[in-house]
Amino acid sequence: MADFDLTIIGGGVGGLNVASGAVQLGARVALIEKNKLGGDCLYSGCVPTKTLLRSAKIAWLMRRTKEYGLDEMPFSFDFKNVMNHKRDVITKISTHDDPKRFENMGIKVFFGNGRFIDPHTFELNSHRIISRKFVIATGSRAIAIPIKGLEEIKYLTNESALELDYLPGSIIILGAGPIGLEFAQIFARFGTKVTIVEKMGHILPHEDKEVADTLTSILREEGIEIHTHCDVDSVKQEGNQKLVAVRSNGQERIFCANDFMIAIGRTPNTDGLNLEAAGVKTEKKAIAVNKYMRTTAKNIWACGDVTGQYLFTHTAEYQAGLVIQNALIPLVKRKADYRVVPWVTFTDPELGRVGLTEDEARKKYHQIKVYTYDIKDLDKAIIEGEEKGIVKIVCTSRGMLLGAHALAPQGGEIVHEFILAMKNNLRVRNIADAIHVYPTFALAVKRTTDKYYAEKLFSGWVPKVTRKLIRWFG
Numbered sequence: 031m032a033d034f035d036l037t038i039i040g041g042g043v044g045g046l047n048v049a050s051g052a053v054q055l056g057a058r059v060a061l062i063e064k065n066k067l068g069g070d071c072l073y074s075g076c077v078p079t080k081t082l083l084r085s086a087k088i089a090w091l092m093r094r095t096k097e098y099g100l101d102e103m104p105f106s107f108d109f110k111n112v113m114n115h116k117r118d119v120i121t122k123i124s125t126h127d128d129p130k131r132f133e134n135m136g137i138k139v140f141f142g143n144g145r146f147i148d149p150h151t152f153e154l155n156s157h158r159i160i161s162r163k164f165v166i167a168t169g170s171r172a173i174a175i176p177i178k179g180l181e182e183i184k185y186l187t188n189e190s191a192l193e194l195d196y197l198p199g200s201i202i203i204l205g206a207g208p209i210g211l212e213f214a215q216i217f218a219r220f221g222t223k224v225t226i227v228e229k230m231g232h233i234l235p236h237e238d239k240e241v242a243d244t245l246t247s248i249l250r251e252e253g254i255e256i257h258t259h260c261d262v263d264s265v266k267q268e269g270n271q272k273l274v275a276v277r278s279n280g281q282e283r284i285f286c287a288n289d290f291m292i293a294i295g296r297t298p299n300t301d302g303l304n305l306e307a308a309g310v311k312t313e314k315k316a317i318a319v320n321k322y323m324r325t326t327a328k329n330i331w332a333c334g335d336v337t338g339q340y341l342f343t344h345t346a347e348y349q350a351g352l353v354i355q356n357a358l359i360p361l362v363k364r365k366a367d368y369r370v371v372p373w374v375t376f377t378d379p380e381l382g383r384v385g386l387t388e389d390e391a392r393k394k395y396h397q398i399k400v401y402t403y404d405i406k407d408l409d410k411a412i413i414e415g416e417e418k419g420i421v422k423i424v425c426t427s428r429g430m431l432l433g434a435h436a437l438a439p440q441g442g443e444i445v446h447e448f449i450l451a452m453k454n455n456l457r458v459r460n461i462a463d464a465i466h467v468y469p470t471f472a473l474a475v476k477r478t479t480d481k482y483y484a485e486k487l488f489s490g491w492v493p494k495v496t497r498k499l500i501r502w503f504g
Contacts, residue, residue, distance in 0.1 A: 042069020
């Protein structure tokens, strides 16, 4: 007889949501975690980085007091205290992921590394757990690329950077994705000289180029050096300096800094699980799942980063909901729907995005419409002294939203209006017709969608007819 109805391997956001949902449905649940409950998001991802970004923002504002009509104020900080504050925030939030909380729910919590023996048996610390069904939610980890000399120097990742007890005097960051840019702005606003090296032609290669180029200008104004089209050849240590040799547009160049950080992406955590014994197949190191989040083993599901699909905390939580229903209530199956998946790069200003970029839309649709609004024209932005960024929407000629991009203060918040509209197949006019509060940053959404109406009303034959009608009716 099986010890459990459902055993979850991995105690991150996906695993914890599956465990709590399953036990509430009456299942006998086991939860296995090799380290601490909470996962990367809590300890080396969302929570600590956003906490540091907030501290860095306050430091940045204190340096700008004259812009707000205030006298310059003495300003100093101890970076160790900043890092201690980050740890305090993690501790406070981690109470939600206390093992005792889950044990009190009726979940059996195990800690340690383990491996599958067969599709129904998982061996952990010489103890065998037999379960009717399993869920794999082991997350992902930072990756490094083979670079000559890398094994001979000490370099940083997003995890080790969060454990620094000193502020680097200078740093070279390899990778201009969300992780690299967020750390770049954190360090730069605390006073570090930051150089970003990116292989692709622009930062945030998966984002809309116009929006990414706008963010590039903003970051450069803050003193961050950004170099694209760069292939790293080698790294080496000379004294207290890291020397990074790159090739860019056929030319060789060497960058020097006290520290070197790699932020080029993540890879799923599947090593050591002995997935072959369970009949679980992988594709490009990620666990292959179908639309119901089921693996190639009929009694095993997976969710979160380990599936290689949209490596975000919110998608892990979404997938966890699918797993709970599909694994425990098989008569009512739910398919994964990734038509509207949003994400945010938490730079300042934030870049919230949902749907297609302009280039992606042009490849997919015969005719599209694009509208942009400059944040510098928004009254709320002028009031707050945060006048940098753009809001951009891509839609069909009939006003059906295909994509939205909000590079703005609180961009991660205001993009949700577009998310709701796209999820419910609303058109641009539905947003423009809604009354928006003045003065708010959300008003930038209406200002952008108003441009769709303006084009309809004031271009082509429409204005001529409108003027005649107005004259006719007085």
